Amino acid sequence: MYVDPKHNEHAGNLRWLMAYCKPDLPRAVGGLTLYAVSAAMALVTPLISARIVDQVIEQHQLQLLAKLCILMIVVTVVRDAAYYGNAMWMERFGQNTVFRLVSDEYEKLHTLDFNYFNHTRTGDIMSRMTSDTDAIRHLLSWVSYQAINCVVMFVGALVMMTSIDWRLALALACVTPFLFVLTRKLSQHAKPLFLAIRNSLASMNSMVEENIEGNRVVKAFVREDYETEKFDERNDDYMERNMDMARNTRRYMPWLDGLGFSLQLITIALGGFLVLKGNMTLGGLVAFNSYLWMIDSPIRQSGWLVNDWQRFNASCVKIRRLLTATPRIREPQPADHDDASVASVAPVASAERTTTRMAAMPDHIDGAIRFEHVDFAFPDDPETPILTDIDFAIPAGARLGILGETGAGKSTLVNMIARFYDPTRGRVLIDGVDARDWPLRTLRSQVSVVAQDTFLFSDTIGGNISFGVDGAHTPSPEYIRHIAFIAGADDFIERMPEGYDTVVGERGVGLSGGQKQRLSLARAIADDPSILIMDDTTSAVDMETEAKIRQHLNELDGDKTIVTIAHRISSIKDSDLILVLEHGHIVERGTHEELVAKHGRYWAIYHKQLGAQSGQAQGYATDDGTDAR
Numbered sequence: 001m002y003v004d005p006k007h008n009e010h011a012g013n014l015r016w017l018m019a020y021c022k023p024d025l026p027r028a029v030g031g032l033t034l035y036a037v038s039a040a041m042a043l044v045t046p047l048i049s050a051r052i053v054d055q056v057i058e059q060h061q062l063q064l065l066a067k068l069c070i071l072m073i074v075v076t077v078v079r080d081a082a083y084y085g086n087a088m089w090m091e092r093f094g095q096n097t098v099f100r101l102v103s104d105e106y107e108k109l110h111t112l113d114f115n116y117f118n119h120t121r122t123g124d125i126m127s128r129m130t131s132d133t134d135a136i137r138h139l140l141s142w143v144s145y146q147a148i149n150c151v152v153m154f155v156g157a158l159v160m161m162t163s164i165d166w167r168l169a170l171a172l173a174c175v176t177p178f179l180f181v182l183t184r185k186l187s188q189h190a191k192p193l194f195l196a197i198r199n200s201l202a203s204m205n206s207m208v209e210e211n212i213e214g215n216r217v218v219k220a221f222v223r224e225d226y227e228t229e230k231f232d233e234r235n236d237d238y239m240e241r242n243m244d245m246a247r248n249t250r251r252y253m254p255w256l257d258g259l260g261f262s263l264q265l266i267t268i269a270l271g272g273f274l275v276l277k278g279n280m281t282l283g284g285l286v287a288f289n290s291y292l293w294m295i296d297s298p299i300r301q302s303g304w305l306v307n308d309w310q311r312f313n314a315s316c317v318k319i320r321r322l323l324t325a326t327p328r329i330r331e332p333q334p335a336d337h338d339d340a341s342v343a344s345v346a347p348v349a350s351a352e353r354t355t356t357r358m359a360a361m362p363d364h365i366d367g368a369i370r371f372e373h374v375d376f377a378f379p380d381d382p383e384t385p386i387l388t389d390i391d392f393a394i395p396a397g398a399r400l401g402i403l404g405e406t407g408a409g410k411s412t413l414v415n416m417i418a419r420f421y422d423p424t425r426g427r428v429l430i431d432g433v434d435a436r437d438w439p440l441r442t443l444r445s446q447v448s449v450v451a452q453d454t455f456l457f458s459d460t461i462g463g464n465i466s467f468g469v470d471g472a473h474t475p476s477p478e479y480i481r482h483i484a485f486i487a488g489a490d491d492f493i494e495r496m497p498e499g500y501d502t503v504v505g506e507r508g509v510g511l512s513g514g515q516k517q518r519l520s521l522a523r524a525i526a527d528d529p530s531i532l533i534m535d536d537t538t539s540a541v542d543m544e545t546e547a548k549i550r551q552h553l554n555e556l557d558g559d560k561t562i563v564t565i566a567h568r569i570s571s572i573k574d575s576d577l578i579l580v581l582e583h584g585h586i587v588e589r590g591t592h593e594e595l596v597a598k599h600g601r602y603w604a605i606y607h608k609q610l611g612a613q614s615g616q617a618q619g620y621a622t623d624d625g626t627d628a629r
């Protein structure tokens with residue numbers, strides 16, 4: 001991270017952002033210096049015009065004309081050069097700052113856990129990464145320049161005007177209090193409106209994102225019209241929020257424009273009067289009029305700048321919320337839990353214990369798993385237990401099978417092994433050590449989960465398989481082929497026109513469900529994990545291929561612990577321990593033979609499957625315990 005998210009946590013948005021701007025502050029100072037040059041040149045120009053009118057036109061000093069014109073050209077060239085130099089530097093300043101910010105946002109996203117993603121819409125996250133950061137870039141690169149320009153030009157022009165004629169300047173200055181009142185009111189009303197626009201955009205983005213991802217479902221159910229109608233509602237809401245903003249702007253902008261006009265009126269009326277009375281030169285009035293234009297533009301712009309400022313604030317709120325979100329699953333922390341039960345550690349202060357233990361943690365996990373009276377409930381619904389009193393142990397290298405009805409809690413249970421969730425009560429021990437004490441990187445690099453919903457990246461098949469392999473060791477094509485063979489994927493990959501170099505689309509578009517599952521399995525075993533978790537991984541694979549995969553996995557070096565969740569008994573019947581889950585409770589446990597002999601729930605499922613599939617014809621295991629295929 002470029003900036004610690006806790007840094008300036010309670011400071012205002014601008015101060016918080018300064019930490020991101022810091023490395024480029026010299027550039028910003030350079031930009032401001034160039035701006036000062038450009039502003040000074042702009043303020044000098046009307047004085048030259050005044051001399052041309054008074055000395056060349058009024059007093060007929062023609063010899064001065066060429067000199068004054070050359071001076072005017074030089075001043076204009078310097079002003080423009082400084083202006084564009086400033087614009088480039090400020091743009092670079094804004095871009096670099098936003099680069100650091102987006103980079104931190106992205107890094108932060110990777111530290112957030114399942115819980116965060118369960119509750120945050122993708123469109124919302126996308127808005128934070130794109131339009132919100134752009135609002136910040138816009139403020140740094142453009143609004144900051146314009147705001148400074150407005151203030152400098154306003155004050156500078158007033159000072160110059162005072163030096164030309166203080167009475168006329170005083171008359172104009174009387175208008176400024178109204179200006180402050182108006183911009184303040186505009187700002188107050190704009191703030192909530194920008195937040196509403198921001199939320200509406202996020203909601204619309206989420207809907208688009210969902211529809212792109214779920215376009216097959218929409219088409220399959222012929223719900224295009226319904227979805228379009230739903231989208232139109234959100235689009236309408238977005239339009240309305242923007243119209244609210246426009247209405248707010250419209251309420252104040254005419255007044256701000258009117259103020260600008262009143263300045264012109266005062267200048268022409270009072271200035272003309274002073275010239276006629278001989279209290280002011282005509283050149284003075286011309287210069288005064290030029291300064292008036294300098295004042296007019298900041299007044300009219302102030303309303304838009306206030307809008308940009310509030311848009312910036314709304315975006316900062318969202319980005320800061322993301323950057324300070326606290327994941328529940330964190331690296332081992334001293335105060336996270338009571339770890340008195342880790343017997344091997346001397347009874348020293350908790351923080352020291354954790355540090356000592358982390359340093360002493362081995363890099364390798366053997367794969368022994370123990371659940372000690374584990375309960376689990378999702379944080380958003382703590383009253384509904386998902387798992388209750390889960391208690392079992394398997395040694396490293398063993399095979400664990402989990403069977404149970406839909407929604408029984410099987411996926412939740414295995415998600416605790418890789419610490420995607422932590423138990424609400426009890427402990428999950430890996431090699432005898434609480435999973436919360438393992439460094440997350442060590443744990444997750446050696447526990448591979450093949451999740452139920454397969455996700456493949458837009459990459460080649462080879463690239464997808466080697467995704468999880470430690471970056472330092474690029475796997476050889478032979479290794480990737482071998483892994484694909486174990487996962488039963490080699491034959492269909494070889495048949496593809498470009499084999500392992502075939503690019504698969506987002507989410508593996510272009511592959512069948514079973515093919516995607518096999519690629520996900522290959523990706524999981526390519527990293528040679530100590531614990532392999534297969535969550536219904538072969539549900540879409542035909543039984544013959546599934547049997548081959550099981551045989552290949554059994555032939556792997558025997559020290560891998562394999563956890564298999566399945567609905568088919570044939571997928572888990574060779575396990576050393578089978579757990580039958582019902583409503584979050586283990587209701588039966590044992591080997592296939594023990595469970596069949598029990599004549600309980602497992603036996604009932606087994607017989608139902610045998611009956612439904614007519615035994616051998618469909619490849620289910622037979623009563624003698626052998627696979628029918």
Ligand SMILES: Nc1ncnc2c1ncn2[C@@H]1O[C@H](COP(=O)(O)OP(=O)(O)OP(=O)(O)O)[C@@H](O)[C@H]1O
Nearest residue numbers: 118378381386404405406407408409410411412413
């Ligand atoms: N993010 C979540 N928030 C709240 N409840 C959840 C969440 N995810 C799952 N659940 C609930 O937890 C229970 C267990 O879900 P889980 O996915 O572990 O079941 P499962 O046994 O793996 O089911 P299946 O065989 O259908 O995959 C279900 O009742 C489900 O509704």
